[in-house]
Amino acid sequence: MRDMIQVERAGATGDGSGDITELARVADELLPPLVARLGVSDLGEIEVRQGTWRVRIRRAVSDTQAAAAPLAAPAAIGSAPATGGPAGASHALPPAAATDHQMATSTAVGYFAPKSGLAVGHRVGRGDVLGWVDVLGVRKEFVSPADGVISRFVTEPGDPVEYGQELVALIAATGPTAVSGDDAADTGPGAGASTGPA
Amino acid sequence: MFGRILIANRGEIALRVLRACRRMGISAVVAYSEADRDSRAVQLADEAICVGPAESRRSYLSAASILSAAVVTGCEAIHPGYGFLSEDDAFAEMTRAHGLTFIGPPPEVLERFASKAGTRELLGAHGLPTIPGSIGMLRDDDHALAEAQRIGYPVLIKPSAGGGGRGMRMVRTPRELQQAITICRSEARAAFGDDSLYLEKWLEDNRHVEVQVIVDRYGNGVHVGERDCSVQRRHQKIVEEAPSPALDPATRLALAEQAVRAVVAAGYENLGTLEFLVDETGAFYFIEINCRIQVEHPVTEMLSGIDLVVEQIRIAAGEPLGYAQSDIQLRGHAIEFRINAEDVRHDFRPGAGIVERYLAPGGPGVRMDSHLYGGYEVPPFYDSLLGKLVVWGEDRTAAIERARVALDELVVEGIVTNIAFHRAVIDSQPFVDGVFTTNLLDRVGSAAFLAATGR
Numbered sequence: 001m002r003d004m005i006q007v008e009r010a011g012a013t014g015d016g017s018g019d020i021t022e023l024a025r026v027a028d029e030l031l032p033p034l035v036a037r038l039g040v041s042d043l044g045e046i047e048v049r050q051g052t053w054r055v056r057i058r059r060a061v062s063d064t065q066a067a068a069a070p071l072a073a074p075a076a077i078g079s080a081p082a083t084g085g086p087a088g089a090s091h092a093l094p095p096a097a098a099t100d101h102q103m104a105t106s107t108a109v110g111y112f113a114p115k116s117g118l119a120v121g122h123r124v125g126r127g128d129v130l131g132w133v134d135v136l137g138v139r140k141e142f143v144s145p146a147d148g149v150i151s152r153f154v155t156e157p158g159d160p161v162e163y164g165q166e167l168v169a170l171i172a173a174t175g176p177t178a179v180s181g182d183d184a185a186d187t188g189p190g191a192g193a194s195t196g197p198a
Numbered sequence: 199m200f201g202r203i204l205i206a207n208r209g210e211i212a213l214r215v216l217r218a219c220r221r222m223g224i225s226a227v228v229a230y231s232e233a234d235r236d237s238r239a240v241q242l243a244d245e246a247i248c249v250g251p252a253e254s255r256r257s258y259l260s261a262a263s264i265l266s267a268a269v270v271t272g273c274e275a276i277h278p279g280y281g282f283l284s285e286d287d288a289f290a291e292m293t294r295a296h297g298l299t300f301i302g303p304p305p306e307v308l309e310r311f312a313s314k315a316g317t318r319e320l321l322g323a324h325g326l327p328t329i330p331g332s333i334g335m336l337r338d339d340d341h342a343l344a345e346a347q348r349i350g351y352p353v354l355i356k357p358s359a360g361g362g363g364r365g366m367r368m369v370r371t372p373r374e375l376q377q378a379i380t381i382c383r384s385e386a387r388a389a390f391g392d393d394s395l396y397l398e399k400w401l402e403d404n405r406h407v408e409v410q411v412i413v414d415r416y417g418n419g420v421h422v423g424e425r426d427c428s429v430q431r432r433h434q435k436i437v438e439e440a441p442s443p444a445l446d447p448a449t450r451l452a453l454a455e456q457a458v459r460a461v462v463a464a465g466y467e468n469l470g471t472l473e474f475l476v477d478e479t480g481a482f483y484f485i486e487i488n489c490r491i492q493v494e495h496p497v498t499e500m501l502s503g504i505d506l507v508v509e510q511i512r513i514a515a516g517e518p519l520g521y522a523q524s525d526i527q528l529r530g531h532a533i534e535f536r537i538n539a540e541d542v543r544h545d546f547r548p549g550a551g552i553v554e555r556y557l558a559p560g561g562p563g564v565r566m567d568s569h570l571y572g573g574y575e576v577p578p579f580y581d582s583l584l585g586k587l588v589v590w591g592e593d594r595t596a597a598i599e600r601a602r603v604a605l606d607e608l609v610v611e612g613i614v615t616n617i618a619f620h621r622a623v624i625d626s627q628p629f630v631d632g633v634f635t636t637n638l639l640d641r642v643g644s645a646a647f648l649a650a651t652g653r
Contacts, residue, residue, distance in 0.1 A: 109248075109266040109270065135262050135263070136262060136266050161270075162267070163249055163250045164232060164248050165248075
C-alpha cells in the first residue's frame with residue numbers, strides 16, 4: 001500500500017479551465033492541514049468533502065511498522081533527552097533491513113555548530129534542538145526531524161552551510177509518518193523539511 | 199577591485215551581472231532560492247549558495263540570509279540586481295557594517311533618495327522641474343482629499359516605497375480617491391512592507407522619458423542619454439527605446455544635462471535613472487530616481503557601447519569615472535522588448551511551466567539577454583520576465599525593421615508569452631509614428647489593440 005492523495009469533483013462539467021483554478025485552491029487550502037493531521041494521527045486514511053470536492057489522503061502502512069516487534073534499543077549514550085511519544089515502542093529501532101534514515105537540515109545560511117556534547121549514537125526526539133547555524137552572529141536553531149539515534153555528522157562544526165544543507169543524519173525510531181505524541185504537532189521550522197508536502 | 203562578488207538576484211539580471219564579473223576577472227557567487235536551483239546563473243557561477251525557499255521574503259528579500267551567504271563564501275561585495283534588496287538602504291548599511299560593499303549608491307545616499315516625495319523636493323531645489331504633488335506623505339483620508347483638491351484631479355496615488363509601477367492608481371474624483379486609497383495602502387503594505395502613499399498630478403497624455411546617469415564618488419558625473427518608456431500597460435513598461443522619438447535633439451540634450459547637473463549637486467553616487475513625464479507640449483517634470491541598474495539598461499548600452507554593470511561595479515569599488523561627457527558618443531537607435539511569460543488574451547495573466555524549446559534571434563544589431571534554455575522550468579513565484587530582446591539600427595526605421603525580423607525568429611515554446619503582442623505593437627500606427635503615450639494601451643484596451651493589428 002502506497003501513500004496516496006486523491007482530489008475529485010463530483011459531476012465535473014464545463015471546459016475544465018475553472019476546474020483547474022478551483023483544484024489549485026482546494027489543494028492549497030485543504031492538503032497541507034490534512035497531510036499534517038494524518039502525520040500526527042494514528043489514522044491510515046482521511047477523507048473530507050467540501051462542496052462538490054472530495055479529498056482523500058492515505059498513508060502507506062509499512063510492513064516494518066505492522067510487524068514492529070521492538071528490538072532492544074541500544075543504551076542511550078550521553079545526555080540527549082528522549083522526549084515525547086509513549087515510552088518504549090516509538091523509540092524501538094526497526095529491523096536493520098528497513099532502517100529509516102532521516103536528515104536534520106539547515107534552515108539558515110551561516111556557520112554550522114552542533115550542540116556541545118552531541119555525538120553519534122545519541123538518542124534524540126523529534127523537535128529536539130541539535131545545534132544551530134550562526135547567521136551573522138545570531139544563532140538559528142535546527143531540530144531533529146524525528147525520534148531516533150544520531151548516525152553521522154554530515155557537516156563538520158564550523159563549516160559554512162547553505163539553506164537546506166544536510167547537517168546531521170539519524171536513524172529514525174519508527175517509520176517517517178508514524179510519529180506519535182503531542183509534541184509531534186509542534187513542528188519546528190525545519191522539523192517537517194523532509195516529510196512535509198512539497 | 200573586488201576579487202569575489204555575491205550576486206543576490208535571479209533570472210536574466212543574475213546572468214547579466216555574472217557576465218560583467220567574468221569580463222572583469224571577478225569570481226562570481228550566485229545566491230539562489232530553492233526554486234532557482236536549475237537556473238542558468240547557478241550553472242555558470244563559480245560558486246552557488248542556496249539562501250532560502252522559493253518565497254522571496256525568505257530568500258532574495260532576506261537581508262540576513264543574503265549577507266550571511268556573502269560572508270560565508272568569502273565575497274567582498276554584493277550586487278543586488280534590480281528589485282528585491284536593490285534600493286534598501288538598511289540592507290546597504292548592514293552590508294557595510296559587516297565590512298562588505300553594496301554595489302550601488304552608499305547607504306547614506308540611498309537613504310537621502312529613499313523617499314520619493316523628499317527626492318522631488320531635493321532635486322527641485324537643484325533646478326529640476328517637478329510634477330505637482332502632495333507635500334509629504336498622506337496622513338489620512340482628509341489629508342489626501344485636501345491635497346488632491348489643491349493639486350487638481352485627476353491624481354495618481356503612489357506608494358512611497360514602490361517600484362516597477364506596482365500599487366499605483368489614477369483617480370478622477372474625491373469619491374474614487376477615497377475608494378482607492380484603502381486598496382493602495384494594503385497593496386503597498388503587502389508588496390513593500392510600507393504603506394506610505396503620496397499623490398502626484400496625473401498628466402493625461404504623457405510620455406515617460408528617463409535619463410541614465412553615472413556619478414563617481416568624487417563628484418564626476420555624466421549622462422548617457424535618455425530612454426523613452428512610453429509603451430506601458432497599467433504602469434508596467436513593455437517596450438523601451440532611445441533616443442526618444444517624441445523629443446527633438448535640443449530638448450533631449452537639455453533634459454539630460456539638467457538631470458546630471460542636479461544629481462551631482464545633490465550628492466548622488468553610482469548608477470542612477472531619473473524618470474520624467476513629458477506632456478504634449480514637450481515640458482518635462484521629474485517624478486522619481488531609481489538608484490539601481492534598470493531592466494532597460496541595454497538600450498543605453500547599445501547606443502553608447504558602455505557596459506553599465508561594469509561601470510556600476512567600478513564605481514562601487516571606488517574607482518574614478520575616468521571619462522568626460524564629451525567622450526560619450528550615442529549612435530543610432532535601440533529598442534528593447536520585454537519578453538514576458540504572460541497570456542495577453544487573458545488580461546496578461548502571468549504563466550509558468552517548462553520551456554520546451556528556446557531559440558534566440560541573431561544577426562547584426564540584435565542582442566538577447568535571457569536566462570532561458572530548452573527544458574528550463576519557469577517557476578511561478580517571481581515576476582514574469584523571460585528576457586529582453588534588444589535591437590539596434592542606424593535610425594529608428596532600421597531598428598524597427600530589425601525588430602520585426604528578430605521577433606519573428608524568436609521561439610519560446612511550452613509556455614505562453616507576449617511575443618505576438620510585441621509584433622502587434624511595432625506594426626501599430628502610433629508606434630511607427632512614435633506618438634505612443636503611457637495610457638494608450640489601457641485606453642484602447644490591449645485585446646482591441648491586438649485585434650486591430652490583425653493578430
